Amino acid sequence: MNTVILHADRGTHTINRNIYGHFAEHLGRGIYEGLWVGEDSAIPNAGGIRSDVVAALKKLRPAVLRWPGGCFADEYHWRDGIGPRQKRRAMLNTHWGGVVENNHFGTHEFFELCALLGAQPYICGNVGSGTVREMQDWVEYCTFSGKSPLVDLRRLHGREEPWKLPYFGVGNENMGCGGTMRPEYYADEFRRYQTYVRNLSGNQVFKIACGPNGANYEWTEVLMMRAMEQMDGLTLHYYAMPPWGEKKGSATRFEPEEYFETLRLSLVMDELLTRHSAIMDRYDPAKRVALIVDEWGTWWDAEPGTHPDFLCQQSTMRDAMVAALTLNLFHHHGDRVRMANIAQTVNVLQAMVLTEGPRITLTPTYHVFEMFKCHQDGVFLPLHVSCADYHVGGRKIPSLSASASRRDGRISLSVAHTDPTQSTDVEVVVQGARMGSVEGRILHGTTLQAHNTFDQPAAVRPESFRDAWFDTEKLRLTLPAASIVTLELVE
Ligand code: AHR
Secondary structure (H helix, E strand, O other): OHHHHHHHHOOOOOOHHHHEEEEOOOOOOOOOOEEEEOOOOOOOOEEEEEHOOOOOOOOOOOOOEEEEHHHHHOOOOOOHHOHHHHHOOOOEOOOOOOOOOOOOOOOHHHHHHHHHHEEEEHHHHHOOOOOHHHHHHHHHHHOOOOOHHHHHHHHHHHOOOOOOOOEEEEEEOOOOOOOOOOHHHHHHHHHHHHHOOOOOOOOEEEEEEEEEOOOHHHHHHHHHHHHHHHOEEEEEEEOOOOOOOOOOOOOOOOHHHHHHHHHHHHHHHHHHHHHHHHHHHOOOOOOOOEEEEEEEEEEEOOOOOOOOHOOOOEEEEHHHHHHHHHHHHHHHHOOOOEEEEEEOOEEEOOOOOEEEEEEEEEOOOHHHHHHHHHHOOOOOOOOOEEEEEEEEEEEEEEEEEEEEEEOOOOOEEEEEOOOOOOOOOOOEEEEEOOOEEEEEEEEOOOOOOEEOOOOOOOOOOOOOOEEEEEEEEEEEEEEOOOEEEEEEEEE
C-alpha cells in the first residue's frame, strides 16, 4: 500500500508565490505573435498586447515575468526599444534564427504587459555586450521619479511616473552565451555592474547574479565565495533533456522508455537543488540569498515545419508530469528556492499557451500551473511518502510525487502518479489536524502523448476528481495511471 503521512501541524517555510513565475524571451514567436501583435492587428489587443493570451495567463496568477532573455538579454540594448516604434533601431537576433528584431516590444511594452498580467517585472540586464553605464541608465530610466535627462526621456515617451522594478538580473548564462566568462571573472564583473544598479526613489532592487547551469557546482562555490555580499539571489538553469549534442526527440511521438527517462531527468532537479543549496549553506547558513531557478522545463525538437531555432514545441501529458514533479520539488526546497521561471510562456519550449494566427490553445502544463496555484504563499507541510517504484528496463523512479501546503485553514495536497501502466491506491494520514471533507481535480490523458491542438483544445483538461474519500480518518485515493491530482482538504 502506498502511504502519505502529512504533518499538518508542522509547517516549515512559506511557498513563495514567485515559484510560479514565467520567462519570455525575444525568441521565435514568443514575444511577437505570442504576446505582442501590435495595435493595428485584427487580433483583439490592448495597446498591441494580445488580449486572449493575457486573459488565459492571468488565470494562473503569474507571480513574476522575466524578460528580455535568456541569451538575448546579453545582446539587447534597451535604448533601441523605446520611443516611436517606426523609428526604433532594428537589430539581428544572432542567437535565435538570425532574424531581424524590430524592437517594437521594449521597456514600456514590457511594463504594460506585467501590469495587465498582475505579474512583477524581472528584467535581465546585458553584461556580455553591454556597459555598466547602459545598465545604470536603464534602471534610472525605469525607476527614478526626480529630475534627470533620462526621466525627461521617459516622460517624452509617454510615461510620467516611474515603474516599480523589484527584480534585476545582472547577465544571463555568462559562462556561455552571456560572454564565455570564467566564474572568477564573472564574480568580479557582477560586483562591478551591480554597484550601479541603484535603489532610486524608494524602488528596492533585488539583485540577481548569474548562477550555474545544471551541475556546475564550481560556479556556485566561486560566486558565493567572491560575491555573496553583493547579491540577493543566484540563478540556476536546468532543462529536463538529454545532454547537449544528443538527440532531443519529438515532443509528441515518443516511447514509454523516453517518458521514463524524461521523468528521471526532471527528478535530477532534486539533487541539483540539494547540492547547490548545500554549497550556499556553507557561506550563507541564514539562507539570505535565494536560489532562483529562472529557466527550467522540457526541450524537444522543434515542431515539424517550424524554424528549428524558434524552439516551438507541443506539450503533452509527459510535459505536464515534468511540471508537477518539478513544482513539488520546488515546494520541498522552498526555504532556499524562492523564485522559478518556467521557459517560456508562449510558443517557445514548455509553454503555457500556443498560438496560431488568431487561435490559441492551452497546454497540459498550463493546467498543472492552474491546478497548483493553490500552493502560492501557502505554508509548506512536511510529508513522508512511501510508495512502489515505477520500473522501466531495470531502472526505477518513485511512482508518487507529492507536496502539501496550508492556507486559510485549508490544506492543499498535490499528488502525481508517474506510472503509466496501472492505477494505484494511496492512503493519506493527516497528522495534527482533523480534516472532514475533500474536493479535488485531476489531469490525465487517454495516452501519455495526449495534447491539445487548435482543433481539439480540450483533449487534456482538468476534471473533477471523485476517487478521494475519508474512511475512518484516513483519506483514500485511487489514482489512474499517469495522473496528476490536487486536493483541497477542509476541517
Ligand atoms: O530558453 C532558451 C535558452 O536557454 C535561453 O536563452 C538560455 O539562457 C538558455 O540556454
